Amino acid sequence: xxxxxxxxxxxxxxxxxxxxxxxxxxxxxxxxxxxxxxxxxxxxxxxxxxxxxxxxxxxxxxxxxxxxxxxxxxxxxxxxxxxxxxxxxxxxxxxxxxxxxxxxxxxxxxxxxxxxxxxxxxxxxxxxxxxxxxxxxxxxxxxxxxxxxxxxxxxxxxxxxxxxxxxxxxxxxxxxxxxxxxxxxxxxxxxxxxxxxxxxxxxxxxxxxxxxxxxxxxxxxxxxxxxxxxxxxxxxxxxxxxxxxxxxxxxxxxxxxxxxxxxxxxxxxxxxxxxxxxxxxxxxxxx
Numbered sequence: 001x002x003x004x005x006x007x008x009x010x011x012x013x014x015x016x017x018x019x020x021x022x023x024x025x026x027x028x029x030x031x032x033x034x035x036x037x038x039x040x041x042x043x044x045x046x047x048x049x050x051x052x053x054x055x056x057x058x059x060x061x062x063x064x065x066x067x068x069x070x071x072x073x074x075x076x077x078x079x080x081x082x083x084x085x086x087x088x089x090x091x092x093x094x095x096x097x098x099x100x101x102x103x104x105x106x107x108x109x110x111x112x113x114x115x116x117x118x119x120x121x122x123x124x125x126x127x128x129x130x131x132x133x134x135x136x137x138x139x140x141x142x143x144x145x146x147x148x149x150x151x152x153x154x155x156x157x158x159x160x161x162x163x164x165x166x167x168x169x170x171x172x173x174x175x176x177x178x179x180x181x182x183x184x185x186x187x188x189x190x191x192x193x194x195x196x197x198x199x200x201x202x203x204x205x206x207x208x209x210x211x212x213x214x215x216x217x218x219x220x221x222x223x224x225x226x227x228x229x230x231x232x233x234x235x236x237x238x239x240x241x242x243x244x245x246x247x248x249x250x251x252x253x254x255x256x257x258x259x260x261x262x263x264x265x266x267x268x269x270x271x272x273x274x275x276x277x278x279x280x281x282x283x284x285x286x287x
Contacts, residue, residue: 001048003028004055006039011080011100016270017139022049022096046093053096056085069094072210074166076103084166086210105143105169108151111272118151120276121263125152125204129230129260130221134237136267141234142168142208144265144272149206153178161202163193165209183209194224207233225258240264240277 007020010030019031020039024046028039057066059075066073070088077083086097112118124131135141146169149160153176160176165183172178179200187193190209197205205227207217214235221233240262264275 001044001051002055003039003044003048003052007052007098008077008080008083010039011083014100015102017099017101017143019100019139020096020098022052022094022098023090024049024093024095049094049096053085053087053094056083056096056098059083072166074168076170082168082170084168099139101143101168103170104172105146105150108147111144111147111270112274113271114274117274121148121274122152122155124230124232124261125156125158127230127260128227130225130227130258131230131232131261131263132259133232133234133263133265134240134242135234135265136238137236138208138210138234140265140267140272141236144274145206145208145232145234146171149178149204152176152204158204159200159202160204160206161197161200162206163187163190163197163209164206165211168208183211190220191223194220198224198228202229204230204232207231222258237264238266240275 003022007028010020011018014032016032020028021031022028022044024044026043027041028044030037030039057073059077060066060073061075072084072086074082074084081100081102084099084101087094089095108118133141133145135144149162150171152158153160153171154174156175158176159179160171161179161181163181163183167180167182171180179202181187181193181196183190183193187196190207190212194205209217212220217233217235221231260278262277264277266273
């Protein structure tokens with residue numbers, strides 16, 4: 001049974017990010033936040049999942065090479081939004097994760113109610129800073145940073161360069177010019193993208209590649225430091241203490257020295273709260 005029509009039709013009714021999980025032996029579920037909703041009552045089979053994946057692949061434009069057992073791709077559909085598909089094999093059976101986001105990120109003012117906090121955040125575009133955004137999930141990181149970049153793009157004349165895998169939102173040129181590069185499609189890897197960014201000399205570079213671990217991103221950033229522009233990258237976490245403990249546990253003291261700011265994002269009922277921490281080097285625990 002091809003479940004792609006069911007999934008895409010259900011996504012049409014969602015004006016917020018939503019995710020579907022397909023695992024053999026259990027009904028497919030729609031996940032919103034921490035709640036689950038069954039899409040169909042019966043348990044699905046490995047063949048159902050393969051048929052669904054084949055149908056979703058039909059929406060990918062061009063001649064993108066997709067591996068049969070694992071990979072990711074994304075596409076946009078009118079009336080639905082951006083759809084991201086991640087798939088891999090678990091004990092011989094495919095598992096599919098399908099995520100939907102609206103075509104445009106929400107307005108920053110809608111998800112952050114504090115006007116003074118927004119003004120504090122936007123100061124980064126006038127200074128060459130290395131900023132680490134710590135969020136409870138990659139979904140929160142993506143939605144927050146895309147809303148922030150869209151806000152900056154509508155207000156200031158800047159060149160904003162993004163390195164993403166997969167592409168999340170398509171940001172529209174306004175006051176700013178956006179250059180959005182998808183790793184694996186437009187570029188072979190992050191290294192190629194950053195070398196390209198250095199040649200372009202944008203005002204701000206945003207990095208979000210789910211194929212790389214936090215540690216790999218940090219090593220990558222260190223390789224190109226210092227930067228002639230602001231760089232924003234992210235990691236999953238829930239507190240500033242976790243950030244510092246991670247650095248110490250992995251003997252990555254250089255991260256404390258290089259990162260100018262950490263933005264800690266917490267979420268409650270689709271509202272985001274931002275706490276900014278500076279001068280991390282002074283707060284590094286003694287070991």
